[in-house]
Amino acid sequence: MSTAATIQLSVVIPVYNEQGNLPTLFSRLYPALDAIGRTYEIIFTNDGSADRSYELLAAQHAARPDVTRVVEFNANYGQHMAVMAALERVRGEVIVTLDADLQNPPEEIYKLLEMTDAGYDCVGGMRQNRQDSFFRRRVSQLVNWIRSHLTSITMTDQGCMLRAYSRNVVDGIVRSGAVNTFIPALAYSLAQRPTEVPVAHEERHAGTSNYSLYSLVRLNFDLITYFTTAPLQIFTIFAMLCSAGSLFLVLVLATRRLILGPEEGGLFTLIGIIIFLISVCMVGIGLIGEYLGRTYQVVRNRARYHVSHTLEIQS
Ligand code: UDP
Ligand code: MG
Numbered sequence: 001m002s003t004a005a006t007i008q009l010s011v012v013i014p015v016y017n018e019q020g021n022l023p024t025l026f027s028r029l030y031p032a033l034d035a036i037g038r039t040y041e042i043i044f045t046n047d048g049s050a051d052r053s054y055e056l057l058a059a060q061h062a063a064r065p066d067v068t069r070v071v072e073f074n075a076n077y078g079q080h081m082a083v084m085a086a087l088e089r090v091r092g093e094v095i096v097t098l099d100a101d102l103q104n105p106p107e108e109i110y111k112l113l114e115m116t117d118a119g120y121d122c123v124g125g126m127r128q129n130r131q132d133s134f135f136r137r138r139v140s141q142l143v144n145w146i147r148s149h150l151t152s153i154t155m156t157d158q159g160c161m162l163r164a165y166s167r168n169v170v171d172g173i174v175r176s177g178a179v180n181t182f183i184p185a186l187a188y189s190l191a192q193r194p195t196e197v198p199v200a201h202e203e204r205h206a207g208t209s210n211y212s213l214y215s216l217v218r219l220n221f222d223l224i225t226y227f228t229t230a231p232l233q234i235f236t237i238f239a240m241l242c243s244a245g246s247l248f249l250v251l252v253l254a255t256r257r258l259i260l261g262p263e264e265g266g267l268f269t270l271i272g273i274i275i276f277l278i279s280v281c282m283v284g285i286g287l288i289g290e291y292l293g294r295t296y297q298v299v300r301n302r303a304r305y306h307v308s309h310t311l312e313i314q315s
Contacts (some may be wrong), residue, residue, distance in 0.1 A: 006315070008038035009113070011091030014082030015057065016047040018100040020206030022056040025100055030064065032106040036113065043069045043086040044100075048076035077305040078215075079161075080183050080222075085305055087183075088174050091315060096164045097183070102205035104162035111197050112164035118304065121169050122191030124155055124184060125162035127201035136209075136216075143220045147261065151227040153185050155196070158223070163170040163187070163197050179297050179304055180222040225290055232291065235284050242280060245278035249273070 061068045094116045115123040172190040
């Protein structure tokens with residue numbers, strides 16, 4: 001166990017180009033936490049923002065140094081690594097994660113705490129009336145489906161970052177040293193008594209989502225590959241079925257050649273089959289590459305991120 005928890009609640013917030021949201025976030029978050037009536041700290045990780053986010057965070061640290069801590073990355077390492085860096089530093093008994101864009105209303109935090117008080121060690125928010133694009137909601141549905149069939153992780157809303165964890169679960173996440181991971185799923189796999197609560201969801205207060213289609217695909221690959229190698233097995237089984245089918249085809253063609261003599265018909269069908277099999281091979285190579293790339297990142301053991309400095313009062 002790391003340093004004995006002296007604070008009741010740690011709130012962890014990743015920040016990437018959120019200058020349009022931070023002032024409103026501050027004006028809603030601090031009163032919401034004051035109203036809860038527990039001792040708290042807020043850790044912001046500035047994930048290499050190119051806008052004025054750092055200045056705003058530094059000013060907030062100056063205004064409320066007792067409860068505000070800032071972890072400054074030298075570059076952009078992604079939302080989950082930003083959360084990870086903060087989790088490594090938390091001092092609280094209960095840890096809540098939250099997005100900086102006010103899609104997760106800070107006024108909902110108390111609902112999660114009611115659950116941790118009741119003895120649950122991993123509390124997931126379920127976004128009610130999710131305010132995201134149609135496309136994002138369909139992608140979530142698809143990934144939810146894949147995840148629930150390929151892994152033993154059961155979550156209604158994996159993408160909701162409004163979540164609460166016990167210190168024990170957070171220590172487990174930190175100890176795991178995970179590189180490419182999806183923190184809500186990792187937390188779930190370490191929890192003993194997980195649960196979920198409905199929470200409100202709002203539209204992004206300002207700016208646009210930081211997730212491009214490419215980063216969304218990468219993130220979802222992280223989610224699946226970190227927890228299961230089932231895609232590789234499914235692919236192998238499929239490849240075996242294809243081999244059996246092609247063997248059968250070769251036998252049929254050879255028999256026809258012996259009985260009927262040379263024939264030209266069916267050439268295009270054969271080409272079609274060959275192109276299909278080649279593309280199946282390419283998918284397989286890509287899939288192996290995804291796992292291999294991640295294995296490589298773990299094996300070469302490079303730092304997952306670099307903290308250039310922190311703003312905090314030493315406890
Ligand atoms: N974020 C981050 N690093 C990134 C991308 C996002 O720290 O590279 C933060 C961002 O500032 C926000 C949270 O992660 O607090 C969620 O990001 P966003 O709102 O863009 O994602 P979405 O809500 O569209 O899933
Ligand atoms: Mg958002």
